[in-house]
Amino acid sequence: MEVLSPLKNGVVVDWNIVDNIWDHALRECLLVDPKERPMLLAEPCSNTQEQRERAAELMFEKYKVPALFLAKNAVLTSFASGRATSLVVDSGGGSTTVVPVLDGYVLQKAVIASPIGGEFLTDCLMKSLEGKGITIRPRCSFKKKEIHPGNLQTVDLDFPHTTESYKLYSQRVIASDIKECVCRTPDSPYDERVYSNIPMTPYELPDGQIIEVGSDRFKIPDILFNPLLVQTIPGMESFAEIAPSIRGLPKMIIESINKCDVDIRRELFSTILLTGGTASMHQLKERIEKDLLEESPQAARVKVFVSGNATERRFSVWIGGSILASLGSFQQMWFSKSEYEEQGASYIQRKCP
Numbered sequence: 001m002e003v004l005s006p007l008k009n010g011v012v013v014d015w016n017i018v019d020n021i022w023d024h025a026l027r028e029c030l031l032v033d034p035k036e037r038p039m040l041l042a043e044p045c046s047n048t049q050e051q052r053e054r055a056a057e058l059m060f061e062k063y064k065v066p067a068l069f070l071a072k073n074a075v076l077t078s079f080a081s082g083r084a085t086s087l088v089v090d091s092g093g094g095s096t097t098v099v100p101v102l103d104g105y106v107l108q109k110a111v112i113a114s115p116i117g118g119e120f121l122t123d124c125l126m127k128s129l130e131g132k133g134i135t136i137r138p139r140c141s142f143k144k145k146e147i148h149p150g151n152l153q154t155v156d157l158d159f160p161h162t163t164e165s166y167k168l169y170s171q172r173v174i175a176s177d178i179k180e181c182v183c184r185t186p187d188s189p190y191d192e193r194v195y196s197n198i199p200m201t202p203y204e205l206p207d208g209q210i211i212e213v214g215s216d217r218f219k220i221p222d223i224l225f226n227p228l229l230v231q232t233i234p235g236m237e238s239f240a241e242i243a244p245s246i247r248g249l250p251k252m253i254i255e256s257i258n259k260c261d262v263d264i265r266r267e268l269f270s271t272i273l274l275t276g277g278t279a280s281m282h283q284l285k286e287r288i289e290k291d292l293l294e295e296s297p298q299a300a301r302v303k304v305f306v307s308g309n310a311t312e313r314r315f316s317v318w319i320g321g322s323i324l325a326s327l328g329s330f331q332q333m334w335f336s337k338s339e340y341e342e343q344g345a346s347y348i349q350r351k352c353p
Contacts, residue, residue, distance in 0.1 A: 003169040009095050009115055010044040012051060019058060026063070034059075038067035038334055040325045042317045045072050045099050045111045052352070053345040060340045067334035070352040072106045074099035076320030077275050080312070081305065085264070086271040089253060089288075091278035093118045096224070096249065098256040100268055105353065110259035112252045116224060118176070118278040120239075125183070125220050126175045127235035129211070137207045138162075138170030144208070154207050178203050182213045183221050184282035187290070190222035190229060221281050224249050225291065250291035269300040275316045279306055 006017035026034050039059055043052065052070055059065045074088040078101045088099045096114045100107040126136065140159060144152045182201045192215070200212035223229050227246040230236050247255065257268050269292075274285055285306045292302045307313050324330055335351040 001166050002163050003165040007094060009046070009113070010092070010097070011046055011048075012054075015054060015058070019062070022058075022063070034063035034065050037065065038069070039063070039065045040069050040071060040321050042073050042076055042321055043070050045074060045097060045106050045108065046113060049346075049349060052348050056335070056340065056345045056348045060337055060345075065337070067336045068340075068348075069330075069334055070348060071321060071324060072099075073317045074101050074106055075104055076318075076324065077273060077316040078104070078320065079323050080316040080320035081273055081307070083271060083273070085267055086273045087253065087257065087268040088273045088275060089249070089279075090276045091117060091224070091249075091274070092276040093278075096252070096276075096278070098252045100256055100260050100264075102260075102264060107260055110256045112247075112256045114227075114246050114249075114252060116227060116246065118179075118276075119172070121183075121220050121223060121278070122172055122176045122179055124223060124230065124233050124236060125179050125216060126171065128216050128220070128233050129175070129178075131234040134211050136171045136174050136205065137209075138167050139174075139206050140166075140170060142207050152208065174206060178213065179220065180280070182217050184217060185221040185224075185284045185287045186218040187283065187287065189226060190219050192232075195219070221284070224278070224284075225287070249288060250295055253288070253292060254295055266300060269296060270303045272302070272304045274304055274306040275313055277314045279313045280310045 004014070004017060006012055006014040006021070012018050026032055041055060041059070043055070047070075055070065056068060059068050073090060074097070077088050077090065078084065078086045084104050085102050086100075088097075088101055090097050090099065094115075095117045098112045100110045129136065140157065140162060142154050142156055145155050147153050182203055186195070195215040195218050198215060198218075200214045201217060202210050202212055204210050219229060219232075225248040227243045227248065230243045231240040253272065257265050260268060272288075272292075274288065278284075285304050289302055289304045292304075296302055307316065312319065333351070335348055339347060339351070
């Protein structure tokens with residue numbers, strides 16, 4: 001099995017895979033006939049006009065949906081928290097984006113994106129562990145056998161035709177769990193001298209091997225704030241060249257707010273919404289607030305909101321979409337099939353700004 005992703009930095013690069021996923025989701029998982037249901041799709045703020053038109057063509061031509069609406073991820077996240085205006089900091093798997101939302105519309109000129117997301121941090125942790133001689137074995141490469149009651153032995157299994165992409169996927173699942181269990185954001189910028197003497201944290205790998213994670217617990221999350229730390233991780237040299245051009249999270253937030261009108265800056269500082277899977281990192285909210293208070297104007301009242309429920313943080317876009325689609329006032333905003341046939345796919349730019 002080859003494990004491929006149709007997305008790069010949150011934007012679709014392979015429409016055939018997306019088509020297969022949609023087909024499987026609608027017909028095999030949801031068991032619905034798309035001809036009978038209007039479709040609300042969430043999209044990243046960086047989506048191009050061609051991407052939007054392609055999505056509309058696929059939905060109307062292949063799935064024959066009666067109506068369609070494309071909503072921006074950040075807007076739906078804002079609705080999920082009950083706000084029409086906010087600064088959405090979405091740190092997901094593929095990237096981190098800072099998006100100001102005003103009265104339910106994205107201020108496109110002030111959107112700031114960074115390629116550092118959860119998957120990138122997982123890669124950094126894997127490379128760092130490899131550099132210390134720790135090998136993560138995929139779950140498919142062994143099984144546990146009981147030789148005495150309560151005594152397990154690991155037996156190697158050989159699947160000679162396993163693809164490299166599947167092995168890497170299996171290793172990343174385990175590395176991601178290590179990251180979620182032991183990593184936490186440091187209270188102050190990471191310093192090798194300070195963190196080199198901290199006590200190790202044990203973690204048991206699926207094959208029974210117990211590893212000790214030391215300063216990496218703090219170093220990996222701090223890459224969000226200081227991308228230059230990537231240069232100290234062996235094996236990440238390809239990224240180290242562009243690291244100086246990438247800004248840390250607090251700088252991205254301040255730069256985004258400064259690109260907005262003066263009248264709304266204060267409101268954006270006081271309604272920063274932290275969302276996405278990476279938002280679940282321990283102490284992330286507190287560190288962002290601390291750094292912003294140091295760097296923001298004196299008059300600004302900095303307040304970062306994060307949902308207490310990890311599932312809500314990961315699926316805030318979905319929750320916002322379900323709220324929007326159930327509103328009575330939203331029903332006249334759909335881009336209908338008759339409008340598509342009359343005006344063409346490019347009309348989606350006007351119907352879904």
